[in-house]
């Protein structure tokens with residue numbers, strides 16, 4: 156894919172993933188538990204070096220929200236994918252976030268223990284968003300959540316329609 | 319990893335090693351254009367007479383000396399100590415840091431160097447992975463234990479005294495400029511510390527060899543480290559003043575340090591860090607206890623890699639006598655035999671199970687409540703990224719329980735993942 160096409164593809168994927176994190180927080184107990192570990196007013200950004208595309212999530216007054224591009228401030232935890240091509244291998248699900256990070260493709264600015272929580276959230280969200288055969292490659296360990304299909308339906312609805 | 323996959327490897331450091339390596343310290347400083355070192359050390363090192371020895375070496379060579387000494391690094395250094403160190407630096411005129419000590423001193427010097435070099439006063443903004451903006455002041459490290467390997471690594475971990483969290487820094491800029499390995503620095507170590515730190519070095523080598531970030535470069539360092547530890551840790555315990563053995567152990571620890579600086583560590587450290595923090599058990603002791611069962615947990619993912627370490631650990635005879643498919647299991651057994659041997663040579667000062675570690679009232683230091691807490695805390699330890707298999711709280715608890723009582727982990731308890 157060319158650079159422009161990669162950017163458009165990644166922007167779309169970041170948007171879906173970001174909205175899905177917000178939706179999964181409403182739908183899935185494990186995701187909620189991970190966010191419970193994080194302090195209030197915690198913001199997290201995953202983006203491609205140097206200036207995007209990316210997604211920003213914020214926990215504020217007990218709720219978790221996807222922040223629209225352009226409205227985000229500085230993040231407490233910023234995971235910076237070092238190049239567009241690394242972003243593509245991550246978001247065409249050729250390797251998991253953990254593998255990407257361990258191969259030095261992602262710089263992490265901030266508390267690494269929070270990054271552990273975020274990686275688990277992203278893995279969990281990918282299990283909901285993706286068909287099993289693709290998600291197996293995208294996450295470190297594939298575990299079907301209880302009532303996966305119902306929750307997946309809910310999450311997709313929320314990605315598309317929730318405010 | 320298979321061939322063709324991306325990897326990166328950094329070891330931008332000068333190493334000087336030898337029975338009298340420190341005699342060359344003045345030359346080393348001169349060749350780097352340095353003359354005003356700030357010595358960073360702790361009281362234990364000072365009491366052992368090691369600072370004097372180095373002082374006299376510097377003095378003998380054209381009257382060089384430490385520009386000043388900062389010797390108040392506590393065993394468990396925190397952000398307060400780092401701030402003191404930075405103030406100390408800015409109040410004087412120095413051109414490099416010279417760290418003399420074990421893990422805590424070296425990590426303090428590295429983290430202090432971040433503040434010193436950037437002129438900032440809060441470490442918080444630099445935590446993370448690749449989050450240090452550029453080169454730091456020259457740092458020369460002289461390790462006084464053979465285990466942490468911190469003199470070779472890109473990592474520093476410091477307690478945040480205010481926020482009660484651990485700050486982790488990982489950046490190639492943290493790798494010290496030079497390391498000097500001289501066995502005179504480790505010859506007076508007790509058997510307990512020799513054994514425990516040796517286990518730490520072994521854990522670094524083994525974990526870097528099975529972790530997700532392994533690569534052909536770090537593999538070579540790791541395998542050689544395992545071989546040296548297997549040969550020379552027993553000698554260092556039998557004959558503590560054997561300089562050759564002490565030097566080989568420093569070398570092994572350094573090699574393992576280079577390996578894990580690039581490939582990182584995984585489950586043994588994930589659990590070990592938390593057991594250390596929750597129960598105050600020394601790091602090396604945790605490593606020795608956890609190694610076999612944490613490896614067994616990873617058997618289904620990393621069998622071939624685990625098996626490949628049988629030759630350097632157990633030698634040719636055993637490795638040839640055992641069929642290849644049994645090498646992984648045999649490695650874990652060999653590890654236990656080695657540990658038992660070290661336990662005996664250390665005059666039983668290296669515990670083999672958590673249940674054997676007792677406080678002054680003879681109660682176990684690790685309680686069942688601790689185990690629950692350790693398993694929970696392990697969710698936030700970044701070394702878990704690098705473990706070949708993902709691991710849940712319940713599984714960490716299972717590894718911990720097996721290591722507590724000294725039985726073998728039931729592999730059926732492990733939920734096998736899917737990704738290669």
Ligand SMILES: [Fe+2]
Nearest residue numbers: 518521522601
């Ligand atoms: Fe270690």
